[in-house]
Amino acid sequence: MSAIWLQIGQCGNQVGQEWWKLVSSEKVPDSAVNRYPFYTRDGKLSALSVDSEPKVVRRLLREVKTGSFRDSNILVGLRGRGNNWAFGYHGPQSEDETSLLHRAMASFRKEVERRDSYSGVILLHSLSGGTGSGLGARLCESIREEFPMGYILSVAIAPHQGGECPLQHFNSLLCLSWLQRYADGVLLFHNDDILRRMQASGGKKIEQVPALEPQISFSDMNTHIASCLAALMYPVRSLRTPSGVSIGLEPWELLRSVCPVPTTKFLYTSQVNKRGTASWDGMLSSIVRTLPRHSCTGKIHQSTAVLAVARGSGVDTFNRSLAPIMTKMKQGYGCVSWNPHPLNYWTDPWNIVDQTSPSQSLTICANHSSVSDYMQRVLEKARIMYDAHAYLHWYWKHGCEEGDFLQAFEILDSVVDEYSAAGDH
Template sequence: MSAVWLHVGQCGNQIGEEWWQSLTRENVPHAEADRYPFCSPDGKLSAICVDSEPKVVRKLQKQVKSGLAPNSSFRENNLIVGKRGRGNNWAYGYHGLHSASEKNLLERTMESLRKEVERRDCYCGTVLFHSFSGGTGAGLGSQLCEAIRDEYSLGQILTVTVAPHQAGESPLQHYNSLLCLSWLQRHVDGVLLFQNDAVLRRTAALLGKKAPVSDMQPQVSLSAMNTYVASCLAGLLYPLKAFTTGSGISVGMEPWELLRSACPMPTMRFLHIAQACKRQEWGLSHHEKSDSEPRAFPLREGGRCHMSLVTLSGWEKTSREHIACEGLICLGEEMTFRPTDSLNIVEPGCHSHSPTICANHGSSAELLQQVVARAEAMYETNAYLHWYWQYGYEEADFQQAFETLCSVADDYSRLGE
């Protein structure tokens, strides 16, 4: 794989911990051949971990190192940490500290990225993990996307982006979401979007947990939610044995192929992923045809599904063709099917079926409209704006962010009619 993997902020590094543990454990099928896309020739992981505080990054380093296969580890210079947080403030994360006592996180990250790019025989892009509700993941993540786009204009940028709970995680989250989403729209090629509320519900369903009261969220650990996100990414991005060359290297399906399949239009870059693991014979049409049962893959939440990619892990060829035909008939949308090996990527050693669906659909309009509406309500009352003005942000920047997201939401809504 021609990518460099970049984890930014607490959320990005916590998901990264689950991601690297799942990819580098020794019982992963075809591990030696398929580990190559995620490592440099010397065996070090092609990953850069960045946070404004050291705690999460150091925990990631410790946890992943203890479970790694031989000769795989993080490069010490790629673990970049600061000494102070960014106060859940996008502007603080974007512009950084005014003091010269702490070397700029952006400069250190770009230097590590340059070295990783030089180690790749063919660099095609960066995959960035972050959230858009806090300061480091949203603000520094936005600045990194902008800097990478300027420095490596021919490379592509795919982000794994986590949206906060709608109930609220921070008083500044609506501003942070507005500004980060507008930066992503301008500077990246695709956004794999995970919404915390949806991830919580799906994780609870997989674990068989129910909310104690109907209007309450089920009790699910943050680690379980991160594991679900990492599992979805593994089902979507793990290399394929079917495309292994004579040298034993799997060229597989790179993130850039995903972008070409599911992001054909420049204004529609927000992708949604869903996954299910079933240890019995199971078909996509089972949930799609029955109105009395919950749908495992909400492709049409809030609007029409425009483009989709389906990964089928754990199916033999005969049933794989059956599922593809059933899915095409049932879903009735333009879909690309990516059949993987009969071994299950998500649950190695289990005879289970793990379909993963990546869809570019109209529910993005609903999310963008909610972000704009809530940020506007705060902006009109001048709530918390002084926290942004003091770090160099201006009124014109807010207006541009509002216009950008409104335009994208209108495009999604119009095409989803």
């Protein structure tokens, strides 16, 4: 039941680097028992790094020297993709560059063959960059076509609403529509949301400048995303086999828990970590307080399913107070009435998120209708640009067609409608 990790573009590779730091830490207990889902038999990480230019993956080359990252799984092109989805999806015209997709798929096939049992792939990528959005969408489509029985879980990072690139709304529109078509689930992280939560919590690794707001870097935000992934993906005791060995069920049990309807697959993740001994009820309250309550039209947000992962030395108290915690979670996340089993939970006595002892972390992943607010913003901004014919020539130039945009608008409109009607089933 092992997975393959595929890091695509600058953002995907930076998040991936932070993720592997946590997973491969020497502080992790029982690493030999828990390492199987992430390593092949020869001790190499079951991961691929793909980027259209070499500067971002240079740090990974150091990992190659230590023997953890397979050098043949670092696949780099010679030029970037110009922050353009069409350029990333179709690739440049020159023969030497069009091979990046083919090389990535060839390495992916070899990695599948190395695994005892291939169960799926986790994609790490952004929605706004040309490589992360365009090439990421193309790889997602290609993997679905070649390995239709395997799961595809996307970890997608949305750009700041204020703007990182003038093409980001088109890129996000097209990439989201491809993920809706080909992925089984999408862990959606929004940069603005992460920044707001980290500023509110005064999270670790934030430099405090007198008389100024805490300075939060992209590295801090990548670390936060990686810690959420570690909480959800790192082996938990409650999912181990009777032999005590993890076989990597976590990503796929996550999908089965929080994606009960195939048409609604975008997931909202929140996390609280406390050093020492903390109240689980208090940690849950701090998460629930940050939840978006109403849509821009005033409609109350609801959840079709929720998964809570409690890690740390106090999991026994979590289990003892399970009933009131589940009741509070069901109310706080506004679980829909038509799902008879909307809540699930996992526990593990080791806190991979913060490897100091004692510490506790509570991570909640929900299929929450607030994602429709982000989708609606992308649709509105992309439609304004499309109606004004802004930047479209850059997409036509690289092989995109009008039908790609029209289909993307239609797909995202249907996603917004599905989430709006989630509580009415």
